[in-house]
Structure formats: C-alpha cells, structure tokens
Amino acid sequence: MIEEGALGKMTAQFALLTLISFGGVNVVLPDAHRFLVDVHHWITDQEFADYFAIAQAAPGPNFMMFALIGWKIDGVIGAIAASLAIILPAGGLAFIGGGLWHYFREAPWRRAVQLGLAPITIGLVFSSGYVLSSAADHDWLTFGITAITAVVTLYSKINPLWVFAGAALIGTFALS
Amino acid sequence: MSEIRPVLAPRPGTDGLVDLFVAFLQISLSGFGGAINWAHRALVEKRQWMTDEDFTEMLSLCQFLPGPNIVNFAVCLGQRQQGVLGSIAALSGSVVVPFVIFLFLALFYSHLGKIDSIHGALTGVSAAAAGFMITVGIRLARPHRKRALSILFGTAAFIAMGIIRFPLVYVLLVLAPPSIIIAWVMKK
Numbered sequence: 003m004i005e006e007g008a009l010g011k012m013t014a015q016f017a018l019l020t021l022i023s024f025g026g027v028n029v030v031l032p033d034a035h036r037f038l039v040d041v042h043h044w045i046t047d048q049e050f051a052d053y054f055a056i057a058q059a060a061p062g063p064n065f066m067m068f069a070l071i072g073w074k075i076d077g078v079i080g081a082i083a084a085s086l087a088i089i090l091p092a093g094g095l096a097f098i099g100g101g102l103w104h105y106f107r108e109a110p111w112r113r114a115v116q117l118g119l120a121p122i123t124i125g126l127v128f129s130s131g132y133v134l135s136s137a138a139d140h141d142w143l144t145f146g147i148t149a150i151t152a153v154v155t156l157y158s159k160i161n162p163l164w165v166f167a168g169a170a171l172i173g174t175f176a177l178s
Numbered sequence: 179m180s181e182i183r184p185v186l187a188p189r190p191g192t193d194g195l196v197d198l199f200v201a202f203l204q205i206s207l208s209g210f211g212g213a214i215n216w217a218h219r220a221l222v223e224k225r226q227w228m229t230d231e232d233f234t235e236m237l238s239l240c241q242f243l244p245g246p247n248i249v250n251f252a253v254c255l256g257q258r259q260q261g262v263l264g265s266i267a268a269l270s271g272s273v274v275v276p277f278v279i280f281l282f283l284a285l286f287y288s289h290l291g292k293i294d295s296i297h298g299a300l301t302g303v304s305a306a307a308a309g310f311m312i313t314v315g316i317r318l319a320r321p322h323r324k325r326a327l328s329i330l331f332g333t334a335a336f337i338a339m340g341i342i343r344f345p346l347v348y349v350l351l352v353l354a355p356p357s358i359i360i361a362w363v364m365k366k
Contacts, residue, residue: 020244021244022244026246027245061279062273062275063206063246063276073281081280089246089249089273092244093265095245097253097254100250104257114358114359116235117358117365118362119358120328121325122349127214128319128340129339131311133343134311135308138301138305144305148309151308151309152312162208163208165310169306177297
C-alpha cells in the first residue's frame with residue numbers, strides 16, 4: 003500500500019464521487035485528479051493520463067480507469083475496492099430509482115416527464131458524437147472514417163465491429 | 179418512419195438471467211466509444227427486447243441517475259425483466275469479465291501507450307466511434323421528428339452540451355423543467 007489508510011480514503015472518496023457523477027463518471031475526472039494527484043500524490047499526472055487512455059482503448063466500460071487507480075494504490079484488493087466503490091452506490095440508487103420509475107409507468111405525469119426528457123436525451127447523444135468527432139477528426143482521413151462509419155452503421159446490417167477493426171487498421175498504418 | 183416492432187418477452191427464470199448476463203457481457207466487451215451505442219445495437223436491433231422509444235426512455239432515466247450509464251442501464255433493465263436477480267446478472271455481465279481483462283492490462287500498461295501504431299489505431303477507433311454515436315442519435319430521433327417542440331429542445335440540448343460544453347447537470351436543470359411542463363400542459 004502507498005500509505006497507511008490510503009485504501010479506506012480512496013474507497014470513501016470514489017463512493018462519494020460516483021454519487022455525484024451525473025452524466026457518467028467522466029464528469030468527475032477533474033475532481034478525481036485533484037484528490038489523487040494534487041492532494042495525496044498517490045499517482046502522477048502521467049499515470050492519470052495513461053490510465054484514462056487505457057480505459058478508453060480497452061474493451062469494457064470506461065470507468066474501469068478507477069480499477070487501475072485502485073490497483074496502483076493497493077494491488078488487487080485496491081482494484082476490487084475501487085470498482086465496488088464506483089459500482090455499488092450508483093447501482094443501488096439505480097435499482098431504487100428504476101423501480102419507482104417503473105411503478106409510476108401509467109401515471110400521467112410520468113408520460114409528460116418521458117416525453118419532455120426524450121428530446122434532451124437525444125440531443126445529448128448527438129452532443130457526444132459531436133464532441134468525440136471534434137476530438138478525433140483532425141484531417142480528411144479521420145473525418146472520412148467518421149462519415150463512412152455513420153453511413154455504414156445506419157444503412158447496412160454489417161456488425162459495427164468490422165467497421166471499428168477497419169478504422170483501427172487504417173489508423174495503424176496511416177495515422178501513426 | 180418509426181418502425182413499430184414487437185418487443186420480445188424475456189425468457190423466464192434462469193434462462194432469462196443467462197440471456198441478460200450474455201447480452202451485457204457482449205455490450206461491455208464491444209464498448210468502443212461508448213457502451214450506449216452497443217447497448218442500442220444489442221438490445222433494440224438484435225434481441226428486440228425494447229423499441230427505440232423504450233430505449234430512449236430508459237436512457238433518459240439513466241442519465242438522470244448518477245454513476246456510469248452502463249451500470250444504471252444494466253441495473254434498470256435487469257430489474258424490469260427479472261427483478262433483483264436480473265439486475266445482478268446484467269451488472270455482473272457488464273463488469274466482471276472486463277474487470278479481469280483490466281487487471282491483466284494493468285500489468286502491461288506501461289508498454290501500451292508508448293507504441294506509436296497504437297496511438298494511430300486509437301485515433302482511427304475514436305473517429306469511427308463518433309460516426310457510430312451519430313447513427314444511434316439518428317435512430318433514436320426518428321420517432322420524434324414530427325414534433326416541433328422535440329426538435330427545439332433536442333437542438334437546444336445539443337448546442338448547450340456539444341457546442342458550448344455546459345456541464346450536463348446545468349443543461350438538465352435548465353432544459354428539462356420547461357420541456358416537461360410544456361409536454362404536460364399540451365397533453366391536457
């Protein structure tokens with residue numbers, strides 16, 4: 003372990019962060035960075051950036067980044083504690099929230115909430131696409147990959163994994 | 179053009195739990211560029227457990243709840259199909275196996291980021307992920323495209339989050355109440 007008591011502090015902090023991470027764990031990354039790098043010096047700036055990149059690239063949810071941080075702080079135990087701290091509070095709340103939401107499925111107010119929220123949710127999906135695109139598309143080739151992926155996944159039945167494999171291959175040879 | 183498709187009922191009992199586990203395992207393992215895209219493909223297009231409207235409704239709920247979207251989605255869909263065991267099965271599928279892969283990667287991480295071709299591949303994958311996200315957006319938007327108010331609020335959300343980059347919490351706090359109130363008033 004990095005220092006006495008680090009495991010407990012990390013677990014408590016992650017459990018707190020997950021409960022305020024409205025919109026996914028990416029929104030609390032700045033706060034996690036402050037806590038881990040600036041306040042406690044448990045990991046370096048470079049490690050934080052590396053863990054983020056690995057979590058983006060590897061199969062599996064992006065919040066697995068926190069498992070890597072836990073691993074650094076206290077090995078396998080740390081990785082398990084970090085993952086549970088992220089998953090269980092949010093999962094418990096989702097169970098209660100989802101149950102209530104379903105219970106009121108016939109209520110007139112719920113239909114209004116649903117109709118009112120749907121366009122905002124869809125706008126947010128487009129925002130994510132746009133943000134991803136502006137981060138990744140710097141030239142005609144990357145822009146072309148984005149456009150072709152959108153057209154192919156929209157109009158053909160092909161498994162998108164093939165498109166991703168092609169994009170990775172093109173990237174390996176043309177974008178390195 | 180909103181396709182109305184039959185929603186397949188989940189298989190009862192243990193078979194249904196296995197189905198949930200396998201579905202969410204697939205979703206999390208293919209999750210390049212956002213698990214939600216793959217969730218749409220696996221749950222709406224392939225398995226037909228939900229319609230586009232159901233998917234949007236559940237995604238709205240999951241965005242309002244804190245925590246990773248895929249965790250919330252697994253818990254809520256699992257619960258709706260099979261109760262608490264369903265939540266556990268779906269959640270296990272989406273996190274347990276990726277976790278083991280991750281521990282393995284953790285051992286090698288220092289070698290990974292330093293190879294240039296991996297950076298190139300990552301850039302290619304990110305560009306494709308953006309395109310896939312746009313596809314899912316278009317699919318979800320189709321059933322709503324004839325309602326002017328939906329187009330208005332959807333565009334406002336896109337501009338606020340995507341272009342101006344306001345934090346999600348503020349976007350929801352500002353846009354959701356008027357959108358819901360108008361939907362409520364117009365229904366009456």
